[in-house]
Amino acid sequence: MSRTSSVSDGDMSSFSGHDDYDYETDCTTPAPSCSGEHMENEEVETFRDREYPQLAGKIYLDHGGSTLYAKSMVEAFSKDLITNLYGNPHSDSTPSAIAGHRIDAIREKALRFFKADPEEWDLVFVANATAAIKLTIECIKDHAASTHKQLWYGYHRDAHTSLVGIRELTPTSRCFGSDEEVEKWIECGGAGGPLPRQLGLFAYPGQSNMTGRRLPLSWPGMIREKILRANTYTLLDAAALASTAQLDLSNTSESPDFVALSFYKIFGFPNIGALLVQKSSAHVLANRKYFGGGTVDMVVTLNDTWHARKTATVHDALEDGTLPFHSIFALDHAMDVHERLYGPEPMKFISRHTAQLSKILHDNLHNLRHRNGKSVIRIYKEPSTVYGDSKTQGATVAFNVLTSSGSLIGYTEVEKAANDVGIYIRSGSLCNPGGMATYLSWTPSEMREAFSSGHRCSKPTEIYHGKATGVVRVSLGGMSTASDIRALMCFLREKYVDVTPPSPARNISKQPLSAQRASFIKIQIPEESTAVAATTKAVAARAPMIAPPSRPPPAIRNRLRKSFDFSTGSPGSSVTSISSAGLPRSQSSNLIGLKSKPALSRRTSLLGHSIKPTAPGRWDNFWREETNALVAAGAVEVEVPDIKKKEKEPQKEQHKEKERGGFRKVARALTMSRR
Structure with missing residues (x-):
């Protein structure tokens, strides 16, 4: 191809x-x-x-949970089982012998799939990657006890829960919060790790099962070379990594001592895993206390508690009970079909293919x-x-x-x-607690609080205090x-995706005068049961756009005091105010207090007493010019009640004329103050 x-x-x-x-x-x-x-x-x-x-x-x-199995693999596996007779490999019959020999061949074939030399490596079949991790720590813990050494354990923050759980079986442990922290620890010769005469185990994932980031595969070689104060072994969780990458264990000096993985993440089927062991490090697995059927050559139970464990190979001593030999046969077909579909280097092809797709997905x-x-x-x-x-x-x-x-x-x-x-x-x-805490910004106390409030992984509180869990x-x-x-x-x-277009901008030039006035002054109505507050930002219709000063100039403040330092009122009126932006509270609050009746027309009902009349129509022009100037200078925010088109109740003509006179008097007073 x-x-x-x-x-x-x-x-x-x-x-x-x-x-x-x-x-x-x-x-x-x-x-x-x-x-x-x-x-x-x-x-x-x-x-x-x-x-x-x-x-x-x-x-x-x-x-990442499990990939998919190919139809031709299932067909080949089914045909194999239908055609051949296989027995329990622990027996000596011909069907059993055939099964045993075939398992040995598949074991070697699987090692070569990971470019691991069978002379340097052994493969132990287990249920899954978690079972491989558990088997490793049980063996190392028993070895530490038998050699009277204390066991130290270190793990990376991106570790799967199965790696984190090892800490419960060790007296001391350390979680490394970053790659830099791990590398600093290695460069310092293991300071902050196992002490002399202690036994150390450092474990980390080849790929985060949360984010997919791939961690350095050079760490095992660096640890082997630079941490000499105590024997420190390395365990690589390759379950996520091996699913879409070529795991290359050809260089034993740079490879981990132990590798845990699951075959169903690579081929989809069978549902088994493996622990890959460097034979040079296998001695720390040899003192395991538990033994199962098939792992011992002799057991004494009556009047004594002696047994002799198998020692010919690593897998002989660690594969408890009868192997899932039918699933191992399926693994043989899975490797064949993988090569037929994806080429002679299937994992390299899959690595390139998925890298290209993941970039498209991410972008x-x-x-x-x-x-x-x-x-x-x-x-x-x-x-x-x-x-x-x-x-x-x-x-x-x-x-x-x-x-x-x-x-x-x-x-x-x-x-x-x-x-x-x-x-x-x-x-x-x-199942990635360190990754979740890091990327979602959870502190230990917050996680405990969420748990106390009912959050569980199986029944989650998806969002807690604004954070995703x-x-x-x-x-x-x-x-x-x-x-x-x-x-x-x-x-x-x-x-x-929210594709709702923004609301169209309002064209105030075609609106009534009262609405135009409201578009360049800030309108706020005191909360009343019969009124709805409507607020818009102050915008000067013709004034230049300048940043408001932190404090109005003295001239403007004096003009405000001279022009607007008055208040009037009438029984049953509502309160409105004009406040200066940037002034201290004592000066800016209620700089003008206007009291008027709740029901207001465009120009009436603002003042309830007579002022000398002024020319009709000048109030509108003066109001706009004065407001534009003050708002453009950033010195004033004007708050007035909403102006209704019609009054609820008609007023007497005499009262209206009196209020018009009030408008004219205010206009004249303001004009004189500007001069």
Whole structure:
């Protein structure tokens, strides 16, 4: 097959911005691919429908939990079991002998799949990666006890819960909060780690199962070389890493002492795991106290408690009971089919393929915007990682969905909504407590408080005190394609992107005089049972846009005092005020106190006493000019009651004329003060 490492995400361009909101509404129908789509995606498309028929009409994006098995693998495995007779490998019959010999061959084949020399490595079959981790610490703990050494344990903050649990079996432990902290510890020769005559174990994940970031694989070699004060062994949790990357254990001087992994994360089936052991480090596993059937050569139970453990190989001493030999046979077919579908170096092909897809996924999620320009997706990643670079980042994206106002949408709500349209993702805390605390900014006290309030991983409180308690995770696999990403982006756009256009700007030039006046002064009405407060910011209609001073100039303050230092009132009136911005409270509050009747017309009912008349119409011009000047200088905020078009009750003509006279007198007084 022809393979190239280049990729074009041009076919996803319509999903990367927020200017064009024309997109497909059928989330299960991929957009037509363009001619620039990469070759690897096309090659997967050629066999995906045939080999993965379980994906028909579905989008599976939880390969970090388990990837998918190929149809031809299941068929080959089924034919194998139907054709051949296999017995328990602990027996000596011909069917049992055949099964035993075949297990040995598959064990060696699996080691070579990880480029591990069978002369340097051994493979112990276990149930899963967690079982491999548990077996390792049980053996090392028993070794420390038998050699009268205290066991020290260190682990990285991105560790899976299964690695964190080791600390409960050790008297001392340390959680390293960053890569830099680990490297500083190594460079200092292990200061802050195991003391002389102690036994040390350092464990970390090859890839975070939360964010997909890949941690340095150089640490085991550095520890072996620089930490000499105490024997310190390394355990690599490769469950997430090995699912989409080539695990290369060819250089034993740089490789971990122990590696834990799960085969179903690589092939989809069978549901078994493995512990890979460097034979040079196997002696710390030899003093395990527990033994099961098949791991001992002799056991005395009556009148004595003696037993002799098998010592020929590491796996002979550690594989308790009868192996899941049928599942091991399925592993044989899984490796064959993987090579047939993805090439002679299947994991290298899958690594390139998923790196390309993850970059497209990340970029489209990152660029997804609401109409107001705010992000729809909050992605959690290390600044040093780069999507598309398989050395630093795996094919996993962890994120939360946000509304147009920036508030969180519950992660389980997103998972359920996606599930309803046939898109299968994962949400929650992902068994990664350190990652959640780091990326979601949780302190220990906050986590305890959330737990006391009822939050549980199995029954989560999705948002607590404004913080998410989990994330949405999308993880890709070898059989993922660009169409899966298109379908996900279509779902997110259709479900969560706010495309509501902003309200059109009001054209105040065509509004009545009272409404225009309200557009450049701040209107506030005291709370009353019969009135609704309406507030708009003060904007000068013709004044230049200048920043308001922190304190009005003296001339303006004096003019305000001269012009507006008065108050009038009448029985039953409501209070309104004009306050100067930037003045002390004693000067700015109620600089003018106007008392008038609640029901107001455009120009009447503001003052209840007579003032000398002025020319009709001058009040409107003067009011606009004076307000524009003061507001432009940033010196005044004007608060007046809302002006109603009609009065609730008609007033006598005599009273109206009296109020008009009041307007004229105020205008004349203000004019004289300006001069």
